Amino acid sequence: MDKEQLLAELHFKAVRSSGPGGQHANKTATKVELSFEVDASEGLSEEEKAxxxxxxxxxxTKEGMLKMQCEESRSQHTNRELVTESFLKExxxxxxxxKVRKxxxxxxxxxxxxxxxxKQKSEIKANRKNPLK
Structure with missing residues (x-):
């Protein structure tokens, strides 16, 4: 896996974030959507892609795109960093x-x-029985 190559192949898109936030949220695009085309990646080997x-x-997706998004922060820049980190971790x-179990x-x-x-358990249970029968 070539980390720099993967980062170069990422596509980012800024979209308006959902939820509360008033005037600021209604006019700024802070939510960041990341898309990565797995099959076309040159930073991964065929085995890694599989x-x-x-x-x-x-x-x-059906087209082979890995999509992730982040809207935790009110800052587009911070959301971009967060989604990139989570992408690399994934x-x-x-x-x-x-690990193979032996x-x-x-x-x-x-x-x-x-x-x-x-043996002890069976003796305990045997002692519970009625001796007259």
Whole structure:
């Protein structure tokens, strides 16, 4: 993954933010929408693109565009920085390889302890029974 190449391929669009804010919010475009074309990216290898498609399939459109948005701040510049940070974090998380689980066997001591506890439990239950029947 080439971080600088990815940042160069990002497209930003400023839109009017929703919610309260009065006059300022009604006339300024502070919400920032980020779009990134995964398939056309030169900063990712084919394997990385496939992994991103698999992990972020719910965020990628039919055209292969990854879209994100931010309207936390009243500043367009701050929102642009925030959405860029979250984009890079999402991509890095999607590219992480999951740790392979190695099967382990229970130790001999743990088997003995388990069987002892099982025996004790069955004796307790056996003692609850009515001895006359």
């Amino acid at each position: 992994r991103i498609h698999k992990r972020l399939s719910n965020r990628i 991509i890095q998380d999607a590219l992480k390889k999951k 099967k382990t066997k229970p130790t001999k001591a743990s088997k003995i302890i388990r069987l002892k506890q099982k």
